[in-house]
Amino acid sequence: MSDLGSFVKRLRDIMRNDAGINGDAQRIEQIAWLLFLKVYDAQEENWEFDDENYQSIIPENCRWRSWAADDGKGTALTGDHLLDFVNNTLFPTLKNLDVDSSTDIRKAIVKSTFEDANQYMKDGVLLRQIVNVIDGVDFGDYEESHAFGDIYESILKELQSAGSAGEFYTPRAVTDFMAEMIQPQIGEKCADFACGTGGFLVSWLKQLEKQIKTTEDAEAVNDSIYGIEKKQFPYMLCVTNMLLHGVENPRVYHDNSLLKDVLDYTEKDQFDVVLMNPPYGGAEKNDVKNHFPSDLASSETADLFMSVIMYRLRQDGRAAVILPDGFLFGTDNTKVAIKKKLMNEFNLHTIIRMPGSVFSPYTSITTNILFFDHTGSTKQTWFYRLDIPEGYKHFSKTKPMRTEHFDPVREWWGNRTEIVDGDGFKAKCYTADEIAEGSYNLDLCGYPHEEEEILPPKELIQEYQEKRASLNANIDRILEKITDVLGIDLKDGD
Structure with a gap:
C-alpha cells in the first residue's frame, strides 16, 4: 500500500x-x-x-x-x-x-x-x-508492517477528538518516559490493570527490544506483558496493538480489575513492574468497594486502583503510576490510609508534578507520576515540578507534549538537587516524617497561581471541584492543628 x-x-x-x-x-x-x-x-x-x-x-x-x-x-x-x-x-x-x-x-x-x-x-x-x-x-512485509505501527498510533491519537474515548489514550511522550525511567530488564513481566489501547505496554516493549540479543530474549519479551481492560472498544484496539508489535500471545483480558478481592491475590498474581494511568474521577458502587479492606474502600476509582497495584506488585518490584492532584492533597480517611500504606510498605521515592494540559484536549486536570518500589518503607520522597516548555502557553492537540519535554527531568533524575523557583521550590526532598506530620499531604512543589483560562463547562466544574477539595483539605489540616493545641475534641460537640 x-x-x-x-x-x-x-x-x-x-x-x-x-x-x-x-x-x-x-x-x-x-x-x-x-x-x-x-x-x-x-x-x-x-x-x-x-x-x-x-x-x-x-x-x-x-x-x-x-x-x-x-x-x-x-x-x-x-x-x-x-x-x-x-x-x-x-x-x-x-x-x-x-x-x-x-x-x-x-x-x-x-x-x-x-x-x-x-x-x-x-x-x-x-x-x-x-x-x-x-x-x-x-x-x-516487515517494513510496511513496522511503518503501520506508526499509522496505528495516529488512529489512537484520533481517539482524543472522539468524545470520551480520549480517556483511553495517554500521550506517548508520557508512557515512553515512564517506561524509560523504570529501566525494564529482559525476563521481567509488566502489568497495566486498566490498559486502554496498550500505550504503556508498547512503551515497555520498545525499551526491551533494544536489549534483545538471542531467540530466548525475544521469546521472553513476547511473554512480558499483561493487561486488563474493562471497556470493549479500547480492549479491541489494545489486542490489535499488541499483535502489530509482534506479541503473538497477547495476555490482554477483557475484564474489570476492581472485581476481585485484593486480599485473595497471591505471589503468582504479582508482577515485577506496573505501569499505568488508572481511570480517575469515577465513583464506584458498594459491590466494587466490598472487594477491598474497609479502610481502603474508597468510592474514587483511582484510589481503588492504587490498592490493586500495591497488592499486585512483587517484592522488589517497581511501579510508575499517573494520579490526579486529588490523590495528592486528599485528607479523607480512606485517601490517608492508602497513602499511609504506600509510604509504610513501599518506597515512594519520586513524584513528578506534570503541567495541567498534558492530557489536553480531553481534560485540564493536573496529573502526577508517582514512582515507587516494593523494597521497604519510604525514607524520603523527591518532588519535581515539570514546567511548560518555553514558548508554550499550554499543550494542545496541535502542540502536544513531546519526549524532549521530559529532558529537564532526565537531567535532574541522576543528580538530584533542590531547586528554588521564585517564592517556592521546583524540586525538593521531604522526609517520610515530614510528610506524615502534614497528614500525608503530597501536594508539594506544585504550580504557582496562573492567569485564569476559560474552560468548557464540564471541565470548569471538574476544576472547581478539585480546588474546593484542595481548600477543604487545607482547612481540615489547620482546624486539626488548632483543636490539638487547644485540647478541643469536636466529636463531643464542644
Missing part, C-alpha cells in the same frame, strides 16, 4: 458517505474491528508457517482471506451481499466462538474482541471500499 500517511484520511472520507456512521467514535470503532481481522489473519499466516498443524478458531468462510480479499475478478462480496454476510454470518459466528479456560489465548482473543463490537455501516459498496483499503496493507 502506497502512502501510509493518508490511510486514516482515506477511510474517514469513505465513511462520511455512509448513513450508518455517526461521528468519529463510530468511524474509528468500525475501522478497529476490520483492522483486527486483517492483522490477525497476517499473524495466522505466521503461525501456520511455524506449525503445519495449526488450526484457526475462525471457520474458513469467516477468515479475512476468504471473504475480504478482492482478486479483482468481480467475485468478491459487495453491496447487499457483503452487508448480509457481515451482519448475519461474520458477527454472530465470531461473537459465539466456542471458548473456555483451556483455549489458547491467541485464539480466545477473537471472541473477546468481538463480544461487544459493532458493525455500523449500511452501505455495502462503501464497506467494500473500506475493506479494500485495509486489505491493501501488506503485514507480511
Whole structure:
C-alpha cells in the first residue's frame, strides 16, 4: 500500500458517505474491528508457517482471506451481499466462538474482541471500499508492517477528538518516559490493570527490544506483558496493538480489575513492574468497594486502583503510576490510609508534578507520576515540578507534549538537587516524617497561581471541584492543628 500517511484520511472520507456512521467514535470503532481481522489473519499466516498443524478458531468462510480479499475478478462480496454476510454470518459466528479456560489465548482473543463490537455501516459498496483499503496493507512485509505501527498510533491519537474515548489514550511522550525511567530488564513481566489501547505496554516493549540479543530474549519479551481492560472498544484496539508489535500471545483480558478481592491475590498474581494511568474521577458502587479492606474502600476509582497495584506488585518490584492532584492533597480517611500504606510498605521515592494540559484536549486536570518500589518503607520522597516548555502557553492537540519535554527531568533524575523557583521550590526532598506530620499531604512543589483560562463547562466544574477539595483539605489540616493545641475534641460537640 502506497502512502501510509493518508490511510486514516482515506477511510474517514469513505465513511462520511455512509448513513450508518455517526461521528468519529463510530468511524474509528468500525475501522478497529476490520483492522483486527486483517492483522490477525497476517499473524495466522505466521503461525501456520511455524506449525503445519495449526488450526484457526475462525471457520474458513469467516477468515479475512476468504471473504475480504478482492482478486479483482468481480467475485468478491459487495453491496447487499457483503452487508448480509457481515451482519448475519461474520458477527454472530465470531461473537459465539466456542471458548473456555483451556483455549489458547491467541485464539480466545477473537471472541473477546468481538463480544461487544459493532458493525455500523449500511452501505455495502462503501464497506467494500473500506475493506479494500485495509486489505491493501501488506503485514507480511516487515517494513510496511513496522511503518503501520506508526499509522496505528495516529488512529489512537484520533481517539482524543472522539468524545470520551480520549480517556483511553495517554500521550506517548508520557508512557515512553515512564517506561524509560523504570529501566525494564529482559525476563521481567509488566502489568497495566486498566490498559486502554496498550500505550504503556508498547512503551515497555520498545525499551526491551533494544536489549534483545538471542531467540530466548525475544521469546521472553513476547511473554512480558499483561493487561486488563474493562471497556470493549479500547480492549479491541489494545489486542490489535499488541499483535502489530509482534506479541503473538497477547495476555490482554477483557475484564474489570476492581472485581476481585485484593486480599485473595497471591505471589503468582504479582508482577515485577506496573505501569499505568488508572481511570480517575469515577465513583464506584458498594459491590466494587466490598472487594477491598474497609479502610481502603474508597468510592474514587483511582484510589481503588492504587490498592490493586500495591497488592499486585512483587517484592522488589517497581511501579510508575499517573494520579490526579486529588490523590495528592486528599485528607479523607480512606485517601490517608492508602497513602499511609504506600509510604509504610513501599518506597515512594519520586513524584513528578506534570503541567495541567498534558492530557489536553480531553481534560485540564493536573496529573502526577508517582514512582515507587516494593523494597521497604519510604525514607524520603523527591518532588519535581515539570514546567511548560518555553514558548508554550499550554499543550494542545496541535502542540502536544513531546519526549524532549521530559529532558529537564532526565537531567535532574541522576543528580538530584533542590531547586528554588521564585517564592517556592521546583524540586525538593521531604522526609517520610515530614510528610506524615502534614497528614500525608503530597501536594508539594506544585504550580504557582496562573492567569485564569476559560474552560468548557464540564471541565470548569471538574476544576472547581478539585480546588474546593484542595481548600477543604487545607482547612481540615489547620482546624486539626488548632483543636490539638487547644485540647478541643469536636466529636463531643464542644
